[in-house]
Amino acid sequence: MNAGKTLFAQVMDFVPWKTFGRIIERHRGDTGVRTLSCTELFRIMAFAQLTWRESLRDIEACLTANQSKLFHMGMRHIPARSTLADALNSRDWRIYHALAMRLIDRARRLYAQEPMGVDLDATVYALDSTTIDLCLGLFDWAPFRSTRAAVKMHTLLDLRGAIPAFIHISDGKMHDVHVLDMLPIEAGAFYIMDRGYLDFSRLYTMHQCAAFFVTRAKSNMNARRVYSAPVDRTTGLVCDQTIALNGHYASKDYPEHLRRIKFKDPQTGKVLVFLTNNMTLPALTITALYKNRWQVELFFKWIKQHLRIKKFLGTSENAVKTQIWCAVATYVLIAIVKKELQLKASLYTFLQILSVSVFEKTSVSCALQTDAYTTAPPDCAKQLNLFTF
Known part of the structure; x- marks a missing residue:
């Protein structure tokens, strides 16, 4: 039993903090920051994703209720709602984009030998987009229809392990075909569209x-x-x-x-x-390859159901992109933990267990132990039978 670290802290140990620190320095993310650094913001956003917090007040109340355990989670103090809102608006979203891409590179190497369903040695990508509806009155920077706003999440999914290799976030008016101009084309790879x-x-x-x-x-x-x-x-x-x-x-x-x-x-x-x-x-x-394109649809459905990307904590473009990239980084991080520790539980099971036990001080492998066990029945040899005739 791990008596020193919470489950949340153990998951955060898989984040490349030195690389993250260099990314922050490159973007001057902590310049002039006194209360909530970029690393602390990521921890809080990852905590909100893992525990399904849906508002700033929700995050503050949950952290306040577990104030004595924050040190073991790697947090120094509880940020006020206004501080968290200001951080989402002011911390450059490109910092969390760079962190997510670094985690994606690591995850793709780990899942490079995963079966794909098609006997093919080449890398196979599925390309598609999903639309996240927003309120036009609050998100006027993302026009979509005359009365609606939206952002599009254009995703290139590596079918080995269902790891996103490329993600571009745009407003709802951007046509899907324009993302082909941004794709990093890999020779010998297959692109399913x-x-x-x-x-x-x-x-x-x-x-x-x-x-x-x-x-x-x-x-x-x-x-x-x-x-x-x-x-x-x-x-x-x-x-x-x-x-x-x-x-x-x-x-x-x-x-x-x-x-x-x-x-x-x-x-x-x-x-x-x-x-x-x-x-x-x-x-x-060829027909089997196109059939596997549905994996990207399942990926969109999965992240919309299990990550917080449909309700946003801020209304600015920077806040929305920061939350989406933190959600992507959290998803990939969980996939890395699962592969590194060779856990048999699915990502869905992993997230469900973490959502209710992030403050528990036990090892990740023990918390995700899914082996069924039965309690031995008590010895009834000396128990009298009430209905003996």
């Missing part, structure tokens, strides 16, 4: 970088068949074709051949048409 990212000039740039993409074709795509490969229709494949674009601008944007695969889902009967620049993989492997 839906039809919202179908832009031939940007896809050709990805092709020239020696990366592969898999997306779906639009119904009005103008193309001609160049060659048809034989397919086994019993597997659901309808055709496997090499095509060339016919449109004047489309043919200039993507002057080379593409591969079109038509697949009919045996379960739903829905016909899907895929486009890719990979000409060597089996057609069924």
Whole structure:
């Protein structure tokens, strides 16, 4: 039993504090700060994420009720609500973005050998975005509709371990296709996208970088068949074709051949048409890759359900981005702890246990022990039977 550190402190030990300190110095994050440093703000935000605190008053009340345990959590004092609000507005969000990216690099190395569901040695990414609705009266810097505000979280998810490799936070009006201009393209990797990212000039740039993409074709795509490969229709494949674009601008944007695969889902009967620049993989492997794109949808659903990114503690752009990046860093940190300690519990179970036991002084492995146990029945040999006749 670990009698010295709380569970929260043990989780925080996995944060690279020296690297975090250099990031803070680079951005001059603690310049002029007297009461709440950038590291303390991250601890409080991580605490709010792990224990599901939803307001500044909620955080203050919970920390006040456990004031004697704050030292063991690495906190010096309880910040006032106004101090915490000022910190969220003034601490540069890029500090927590850099910390999250550092944790992401570490997590991706740990999960590099995780099974992916497809027998493929290359790295596979799923690209998509999710919209977080906001109140236009409070978040006027993030316009979306005439009466609504929103921010978009554009995410490139590494399918090995479901670790986000790239995240961009924008206002709700930014079209998904523009995020392709910001992606760090990795040669030899596969990028799985839906039809919202179908832009031939940007896809050709990805092709020239020696990366592969898999997306779906639009119904009005103008193309001609160049060659048809034989397919086994019993597997659901309808055709496997090499095509060339016919449109004047489309043919200039993507002057080379593409591969079109038509697949009919045996379960739903829905016909899907895929486009890719990979000409060597089996057609069924391409369809399986696109099927795995749903992992990014599950990732968005998971973080919206288990992290605090739908209710924000501040209304400024800096406060919103700080909270989102702290949430991402917390998610990746929990994934690192799970892998480093080789814990069998799921991330959901891990978060549920931490939410009610962050102040407990026990080892993480003992707290997450999920082995069922039974209490031995008492010895009833000397117990008289009331109903003996």
